[in-house]
Amino acid sequence: MTRESMKDSKVADEETGHNEPLGGSEGNTFEAIGWALRAILKHWALILAAVLLFSGVSLAYSKSLPKIYEASTLIEFDPDVIKPLGNKTDPMVGWSALWDTKEYYETQYRIIQSDRVLSTVVRNLGLQNDPDFLGYKPTAPVPMESAVESLRGRLTVEPAKGSRLVYLKIQDTKPAQARRLSEAVAKAYIDHNLEKMVSATGDTVVWLSGQLDHFKRELEQTEDSLHEFKKQNDLPSTNIDDLSKMIRMEMQEYDGALTRTRLRRQELSARHTELSKVTTEHPDQIPASELLSNAFLGQLRKQYQEANQERAELIAGGKGENHPDVKRANEKIALSKQTLVNEIRTIQGAVARDLAIIQRQEAGEAALYEDSRKKAVELNLKELEFHRLDRLRAQNEKLYAVLLEQLKEADLRRMMNTNNIRLIDTPVEPKSPIAPRVSTNVGIGLLTGLILGIALALLREALDNTLKTPDDLEKRLDVTFLGLLPEIAEEDLDGKPAKGRRKKARRIKTELAPELLVHERPASGVAEAARSLRTNLMFMNPDKPYRRILVTSAAPAEGKTTVAVSVAVSLAQGGQRVCIIDCDLRRPRLHRIFDRAGDIGLMNVILGEATVEEVAKPTIVPNLYCIPCGPIPPNSADVVASEKFKHLLDEVGEHFDRIVLDSPPVVAVTDSAILSTLVDGVLLVVRAFKTTFGLSRSGLRTLRDVDAPIAGAVLNAVNLDRHEYGYQRYYYYRHEGYAPLPQGGDRPSDEAAAPPN
Known part of the structure; x- marks a missing residue:
């Protein structure tokens, strides 16, 4: 590529992207920032117009909205309901899994906004005919559904973060009306929860009484079954786990003895095999292990080898077979060989006897181990059944005790009328409105206008393809x-100087x-x-x-x-x-x-x-x-x-x-x-x-x-x-x-x- 074509390519790329900083291919970060600042200074009037326009529109819109007041009531959800017996477990078994879960709290929030609670407020305050609530004077009572929906639209349930507290907020154009509605909603919800708990506690007492009789019979049956099982299987009155432990220890002892006997038998078998390889023709080929353990055998082997060496030296010295020295050497060889063979046969016989003895011992110990193993298997089957019956008895016993305690507590609670929802702060009449937030809206409009103005300024500068500097x-x-x-x-x-900044x-x-x-x-x-x-x-x-x-x-x-x-x-x-x-x-x-x-x-x-x-x-x-x-x-x-x-x-x-x-x-x-x-x-x-x-x-x-x-x-x-x-x-x-x-x-x-x- 020639220098001119490279220049043309570079220029063409720049022309496509209009201004270089927005192209980003050659301008660094500082150049891009400088370009943006220059564009903002150049089009400051456009930015100012956008800021003033959006701020003015936001101000006019905020002034046109009615003033909204908010009153809030603070209530507490207490999962730990007062328990007369001091038990930390909720006596209402059907609700116990809900207290500490998110689902429970979400359910309560929905109940507060439910038709049942809000319709109670509408009836108690007569909101169907209230012109302050409806915003106009009705000729006839409005439908209950319409009044409830209107009240629900003004109600906000806001949990306090990191606590069990909840704000019940009501928004209205009249501060006194907002306070009255917030207090009424809190009271209706607390009364509804108390009524529900009293009704649920009565149902719980009836249900627990029936369950208590059932588990009492179940406990008696499991105790009888456990006693009959021990009697039929001749189990000791002591703990069955101790008997199982004794049998396992016995099996371990038998297994250890049998292992040691097998190792000894393998050693003797190997020794017997090695000794059987020694023949009368070559009695000096004795295993090294035998020589190390039997010094006498080694001495006999040495005598035999020395006699053979002496004869070989005589023959090498030129003496024939009939020479007296050679004959004496042959006699010496025969005598030492016979002695060595006799000793080897003696050792072979002793090893064979020991091997037979150890084999009989191994068979006896294996039979004892097998008998102990069968006893352990039989006991294991009995142990499984025993534990199953004993576990069932313990479960029934525990359930019976829990139900008995909960029945007593539920009966006492029914008489005490306890409530886990408590009123913490009553609402006060608000002094200032929460909406419209004029300063916030104007600030948002100002920021929106500033951002849009800067964006338009940058866009105009990017589209401006004229040469300037x-x-x-x-x-x-x-x-x-x-x-x-x-x-x-x-x-x-x-x-004379021209008037104005720009000439x-x-x-x-x-x-x-x-x-x-x-x-x-x-x-x-x-x-x-x-x-x-x-x-x-x-x-x-x-x-x-x-x-x-x-x-x-x-x-x-x-x-x-x-x-x-x-x-x-x-x-x-x-x-x-x-x-x-x-x-x-x-x-x-x-x-x-x-x-x-x-x-x-x-x-x-x-x-x-x-x-x-x-x-x-x-x-x-x-x-x-x-x-x-x-x-x-x-x-x-x-x-x-x-x-x-x-x-x-x-x-x-x-x-x-x-x-x-x-x-x-x-x-x-x-x-x-x-x-x-x-x-x-x-x-x-x-x-x-x-x-x-x-x-x-x-x-x-x-x-x-x-x-x-x-x-x-x-x-x-x-x-x-x-x-x-x-x-x-x-x-x-x-x-x-x-x-x-x-x-x-x-x-x-x-x-x-x-x-x-």
């Missing part, structure tokens, strides 16, 4: 920023055209800006200065002629011979600025009717000459592309240090693209807050397509009082007489700086 030129267009020219305000023209550019009659303000008022901010632009141009390429400078713009009415004249004047003020040529052959303007209307100009030279010396005439600005357009041609593009035009530029260059060409917009016509190939540097003029990014991008693309030497861009018609230009480096452009000495030239004399008469 030097950063927009450098970052979004990827072009060098050369300088800016402030907006020509009234104070620049007549020397508008307004044309008034002066001795010279506004484009010549750099010459007319050399100490103004506009002149200082023009000199700064001149300095940047001079130092951009000091080895190869821009002698031919083309000034163009992307679209009409962006101030390119003003910029061209200002640049030419500032260059001339620096002591250089400068010629400004009006190359806008379609809509020329230089002849009006320099008062040469109807005079010969560029086209006369092209047509051979005049020479360069005749058309390049001095202006009121020292060192500045002007060549106007002359007659407007029908084919301006062909004119600037002709060889005669090129010769004209060469000829003008021989007489002047700098040439400034004022050209038509680059996007509208092709003249500027052709002219850009004939100059050393191109200045693209961008009008602040008017020229769009897409249009400027198109103009730059046109110039880059012809390899134009783009020097940079100039931001024109900048209102320095806007917050976007609150930079310290532009501060001196706002105040006449405080500008620093321009680089590349001396400050104008006092006479030159004086305002025109």
